Amino acid sequence: MPTSSIGMTINGTRVGLDSKExxxxxxxxxxNGTAIKLxxxxxxGAEPGPVLCIINTIHGGEWYAIEPLRKIRETLSTSxxxxxxxxxxxxxxxxxxxxxxxxxxxxxxxxxxxxxPGPLTSTGDQIIxxxxxxxxxxxxxxxxxxxxxxxxxxxxxxxxxDFPGDLSARCLELALAFGSPIVRxxxxxxxxxxxxxxxxxxxAVLGIPGFGGEVGGAGFGPKLDQVWHGRTIRGIHGVxxxxxxxxxxxxxxxxKQLVYRSAHRINPRVGGIxxxxxxxxxxxxxxxxxxxxxxxxxxxxxxxxxxxxAPANGLAxxxxxxxxxYPGGWAFGLAEIDDDAxxxxxxxxxx
Numbered sequence: 001m002p003t004s005s006i007g008m009t010i011n012g013t014r015v016g017l018d019s020k021e022x023x024x025x026x027x028x029x030x031x032n033g034t035a036i037k038l039x040x041x042x043x044x045g046a047e048p049g050p051v052l053c054i055i056n057t058i059h060g061g062e063w064y065a066i067e068p069l070r071k072i073r074e075t076l077s078t079s080x081x082x083x084x085x086x087x088x089x090x091x092x093x094x095x096x097x098x099x100x101x102x103x104x105x106x107x108x109x110x111x112x113x114x115x116x117p118g119p120l121t122s123t124g125d126q127i128i129x130x131x132x133x134x135x136x137x138x139x140x141x142x143x144x145x146x147x148x149x150x151x152x153x154x155x156x157x158x159x160x161x162d163f164p165g166d167l168s169a170r171c172l173e174l175a176l177a178f179g180s181p182i183v184r185x186x187x188x189x190x191x192x193x194x195x196x197x198x199x200x201x202x203x204a205v206l207g208i209p210g211f212g213g214e215v216g217g218a219g220f221g222p223k224l225d226q227v228w229h230g231r232t233i234r235g236i237h238g239v240x241x242x243x244x245x246x247x248x249x250x251x252x253x254x255x256k257q258l259v260y261r262s263a264h265r266i267n268p269r270v271g272g273i274x275x276x277x278x279x280x281x282x283x284x285x286x287x288x289x290x291x292x293x294x295x296x297x298x299x300x301x302x303x304x305x306x307x308x309x310a311p312a313n314g315l316a317x318x319x320x321x322x323x324x325x326y327p328g329g330w331a332f333g334l335a336e337i338d339d340d341a342x343x344x345x346x347x348x349x350x351x
Contacts, residue, residue, distance in 0.1 A: 061099050
């Protein structure tokens with residue numbers, strides 16, 4: 001839904017053309033008496049045009065994109081924009097405050113990315129209902145940032161392949177425009193993360209294309225923070241350029257991008273200290289089937305508890321640093337290079 005000649009309205013607040021505003025959407029009152037709200041940064045260009053909605057921290061521990069989103073808000077020039085950007089840096093404030101994944105309420109809807117459009121009255125449902133009705137529904141595209149939990153870093157984008165009409169292709173185009181070197185294009189309605197998550201709901205129900213962005217992770221040091229934050233900022237610029245909101249070149253795009261279907265999570269079956277063989281600087285590198293990716297070490301005896309090896313040939317799309325890991329916790333992820341995978345350069349398939 002492109003911005004009109006007089007701007008746009010969010011929760012009754014008019015945001016005019018050529019302006020930046022912070023709009024608060026009241027949600028509910030928590031059990032401790034605290035007001036729960038969504039804080040929206042509306043950046044509306046001088047000319048009408050498409051609207052990009054960017055959401056982050058729908059899972060409370062996945063907050064890593066907050067800093068690059070702050071820089072996007074500061075540096076976008078409304079005078080050079082035809083359209084708007086709506087940014088919610090923290091969708092899940094209750095979980096974010098505790099650095100946990102889900103809302104702490106003991107309810108049937110703990111995971112806010114599995115309950116769209118928020119039909120019930122729990123804290124999470126009310127947040128998702130407001131997010132859907134006030135922001136996503138009046139947008140033309142969606143980026144949902146995830147991951148970046150302490151101890152693991154990611155480099156991929158996720159686009160659904162089972163949406164109606166041309167929506168699957170449009171989602172893939174946006175993900176490629178973001179510039180991730182690794183793009184997963186696989187069923188979301190009939191696969192992960194399911195029909196009631198943000199991207200499938202936006203596409204299949206609202207007709208709005210989008211993708212999930214996963215760039216970087218906390219605790220890997222300032223050099224990699226700078227790399228990953230820069231990649232996120234350039235990626236958002238690339239998406240805005242593909243939508244016609246701003247003018248950009250495509251120098252942020254890698255030489256080639258892997259579009260894949262099959263992903264492998266190589267996470268431990270036992271708890272312990274992860275001793276990785278791959279560093280954050282090697283994320284996105286090729287690994288071979290059987291290659292040792294990391295070892296789980298007992299913090300009590302020092303013995304090796306488990307070896308984590310690549311189950312197939314592919315690219316490492318997430319890596320863990322040395323840190324304590326629960327059974328099933330994030331360690332390594334593999335984008336399999338198989339018959340369903342292909343390479344893309346400048347939007348065109350290459351061999």
